[in-house]
Amino acid sequence: MKIVVIGGTGHIGTYLIPRLIAGGHEVVNVSRGARAPYQTHPAWKSVQMVISDRRGEEEGGSFGQRIADLKADVVIDLICFTLDSAQHLVEALRGSVQTFIHCGTIWVHGHSTVVPADESLPRNPFGEYGVQKAAIEAYLLDEARRKGFPAAILHPGHIVGEGWMPVNPAGNRSPEVFQKLARGETLCLPNLGLETLHHIHADDIAAACLNVLANRSAAIGENFHIVSPAALTLRGFAEAVAGWFGQNARLTFLPWEMWRDTVTPEDAEATWDHIAHSPNASIAKARRLIGYEPRYTSLQAVQQSVEWLIRNGELEI
Numbered sequence: 379m380k381i382v383v384i385g386g387t388g389h390i391g392t393y394l395i396p397r398l399i400a401g402g403h404e405v406v407n408v409s410r411g412a413r414a415p416y417q418t419h420p421a422w423k424s425v426q427m428v429i430s431d432r433r434g435e436e437e438g439g440s441f442g443q444r445i446a447d448l449k450a451d452v453v454i455d456l457i458c459f460t461l462d463s464a465q466h467l468v469e470a471l472r473g474s475v476q477t478f479i480h481c482g483t484i485w486v487h488g489h490s491t492v493v494p495a496d497e498s499l500p501r502n503p504f505g506e507y508g509v510q511k512a513a514i515e516a517y518l519l520d521e522a523r524r525k526g527f528p529a530a531i532l533h534p535g536h537i538v539g540e541g542w543m544p545v546n547p548a549g550n551r552s553p554e555v556f557q558k559l560a561r562g563e564t565l566c567l568p569n570l571g572l573e574t575l576h577h578i579h580a581d582d583i584a585a586a587c588l589n590v591l592a593n594r595s596a597a598i599g600e601n602f603h604i605v606s607p608a609a610l611t612l613r614g615f616a617e618a619v620a621g622w623f624g625q626n627a628r629l630t631f632l633p634w635e636m637w638r639d640t641v642t643p644e645d646a647e648a649t650w651d652h653i654a655h656s657p658n659a660s661i662a663k664a665r666r667l668i669g670y671e672p673r674y675t676s677l678q679a680v681q682q683s684v685e686w687l688i689r690n691g692e693l694e695i
Contacts, residue, residue: 382448389416399421400421442471453479495657532604538577538580548649563628567616569634573652603659603661
């Protein structure tokens with residue numbers, strides 16, 4: 379098939395595009411051209427690269443038609459963040475694609491009411507990102523179920539892979555957290571460290587896209603959590619990381635109102651976003667309908683990422 383990937387040089391595309399080329403597909407990557415993939419791969423030599431300023435072209439009303447003019451069988455949109463953007467693209471592609479895959483987020487749930495959360499639970503999104511993604515989800519599901527637009531939605535957790543800093547046991551991306559645990563130093567966590575994080579290796583998201591293509595009839599009109607088999611508590615995560623380096627985790631705890639003053643405002647904001655959501659998502663539906671089976675646990679995915687950062691001098695232990 380001819381497959382257009384929008385935003386294919388980022389986290390997911392780094393793994394997805396080589397998989398698509400290996401599967402014999404003709405692949406077009408549409409991106410701003412501002413960065414290279416996180417990892418080099420011979421497959422990129424076979425990819426048609428299209429440079430596009432999505433936001434500017436959407437404002438001018440031309441982006442959707444530009445994608446439609448590529449005449450793809452499949453469009454995989456990895457970087458759609460507003461309802462207006464989704465509507466613009468759907469209207470341009472209506473009747474011209476076999477499958478449309480949208481990359482959502484488990485942030486559509488907001489706070490969980492039952493865990494592990496399944497895809498059918500009522501949405502309680504908060505924050506601009508989660509609210510917009512929930513609106514896109516509702517729109518695409520309606521378009522698929524009532525009007526026949528061939529959309530499937532994948533909701534990843536915290537994306538992990540070689541080349542970038544993963545969300546750490548304090549719920550932010552400060553390298554200092556991994557450094558303290560590796561050195562056996564004391565790490566302070568918010569509250570009792572029982573809030574949760576739910577990671578996913580970017581390659582497992584890439585594999586899930588292929589699962590959708592292989593199980594199209596079951597996937598169209600559906601939404602799927604794409605996460606590791608189990609979420610982690612902050613405390614359990616910290617203890618495991620310390621163990622990687624032969625240490626016993628030395629943990630202390632402070633109420634959120636006190637803890638936030640021990641870190642930078644940016645790290646406090648990131649931590650609050652993660653612990654306020656405390657995601658814990660079920661993958662039962664994805665397993666049942668599209669045969670999704672992640673290769674990596676949360677800890678395996680994060681460990682691979684941390685080891686890469688250390689080998690490449692980006693994380694000093």
